[in-house]
Amino acid sequence: MDNLKKHSVLILITSLWLATSLSACSGATTPTTIPASSTSPEQIISPTQEPLPVPLAPKVGQIVFFSNLEDPNNFEIYIIMDDGTGLTNLTNNPAHDMKPAWSSDGKKIAFVSNRDGSSEIYVMNSDGSGVTRLTENDRDEMTLVWSPNNAWITFSSQVDGKWYIFVVKSDGSKLTQLTGGRSFHWSPDSQHIVFSSDRDGNENIYVMDADGSGAIRLTDTPAVDAPMDWSPDGQRILFISNRGGDWQVYVMNADGSEQIQLTEAGSDSTPAWSPDGEKIAFISTRDGHRQLNVMNADGSEQTNISNNPQDDNSFWWSPDGRRIFVISSLGQDPQNYQWSASIIDVDGSGRAPFAFGGDINWRAIP
Numbered sequence: 001m002d003n004l005k006k007h008s009v010l011i012l013i014t015s016l017w018l019a020t021s022l023s024a025c026s027g028a029t030t031p032t033t034i035p036a037s038s039t040s041p042e043q044i045i046s047p048t049q050e051p052l053p054v055p056l057a058p059k060v061g062q063i064v065f066f067s068n069l070e071d072p073n074n075f076e077i078y079i080i081m082d083d084g085t086g087l088t089n090l091t092n093n094p095a096h097d098m099k100p101a102w103s104s105d106g107k108k109i110a111f112v113s114n115r116d117g118s119s120e121i122y123v124m125n126s127d128g129s130g131v132t133r134l135t136e137n138d139r140d141e142m143t144l145v146w147s148p149n150n151a152w153i154t155f156s157s158q159v160d161g162k163w164y165i166f167v168v169k170s171d172g173s174k175l176t177q178l179t180g181g182r183s184f185h186w187s188p189d190s191q192h193i194v195f196s197s198d199r200d201g202n203e204n205i206y207v208m209d210a211d212g213s214g215a216i217r218l219t220d221t222p223a224v225d226a227p228m229d230w231s232p233d234g235q236r237i238l239f240i241s242n243r244g245g246d247w248q249v250y251v252m253n254a255d256g257s258e259q260i261q262l263t264e265a266g267s268d269s270t271p272a273w274s275p276d277g278e279k280i281a282f283i284s285t286r287d288g289h290r291q292l293n294v295m296n297a298d299g300s301e302q303t304n305i306s307n308n309p310q311d312d313n314s315f316w317w318s319p320d321g322r323r324i325f326v327i328s329s330l331g332q333d334p335q336n337y338q339w340s341a342s343i344i345d346v347d348g349s350g351r352a353p354f355a356f357g358g359d360i361n362w363r364a365i366p
Helices: 010-018
Strands: 061-071 075-083 097-102 108-113 122-126 142-147 155-161 162-168 176-180 185-186 193-196 204-209 226-232 236-244 245-251 268-275 281-285 291-296 311-317 323-330 338-347 353-354 360-364
Touching: 010 281, 061 097, 075 097, 097 142, 097 360, 108 142, 122 155, 142 176, 142 185, 155 185, 176 204, 185 226, 193 226, 204 226, 226 268, 236 268, 245 268, 268 311, 281 311, 291 311, 311 360
Parallel strands: none
Antiparallel strands: 061 075, 061 360, 097 108, 108 122, 142 155, 155 162, 162 176, 185 193, 193 204, 226 236, 236 245, 268 281, 281 291, 311 323, 323 338, 338 353
């Protein structure tokens, strides 16, 4: 299911990370602002690609991402304005710092690092100060997600070969294993978590209370169903399923009723609501390879807004819902992909190459 998740771009980055020694590291953590003249994008996107210009669109937000921008053997966490200015290295550590996730209020950033010898979760202030270790184990933590009320950091981790969902407070207290599962999403009111699990045989969708209690099965098919996103109003859940053969996008009410298929062309995956809930972006192979598409929330007016010769791998909505950040790749070998990053207007116009990529979080300017 990993290739179907929103963060599929991590395939390349994770393989590079695992190929590098995970020995204990330590070092300074003072944020460093990088001059524009030193930000050569081929170090993060492709060793053969020329530097790309940054968008000229008005900035509406700030992007946090991880990259081996300054050292091909070391991943750091950076922030940059969405107009391409203000690139700053937040971590400045010889260890690998990866998978950043902004808190909903923008004050904290959770991330994964091996700076103390094993892969652990840390949190820092949004300016890179106050780094605090939250977990102490020797397992890989994936998919860090803050609850919308900023009370919890949620993550999935393997225990004895099986995936479980955990929560922990931002001060490291109350680390709790909630349930078995991997793909998960918070309800906007922070009261519930939707997740996928094979506990009853097939990979189906369940919802539970925020404390892990009261789990209820929402889908019951012989196929594989996986939740992708909860609507901003909390009323509907987007999911993907291969119940009809190919992977397609579906929507249902938050209680599991009225399951409706929205797409039917090609193989469609990774749907995500726009911030206002009026549109849904998704990746589709209907035009021959993976392309970014957008449709209305009812499934109408499905449009390829990318028209890119490269494969689109992952994307993120801008805070105002007017643009989409997309990461694309060219090539068959994941170890030698040529990566590119762009910001596209939601109607498909105004595609602007972006000089930095990687797994990102995009938040509104406070």
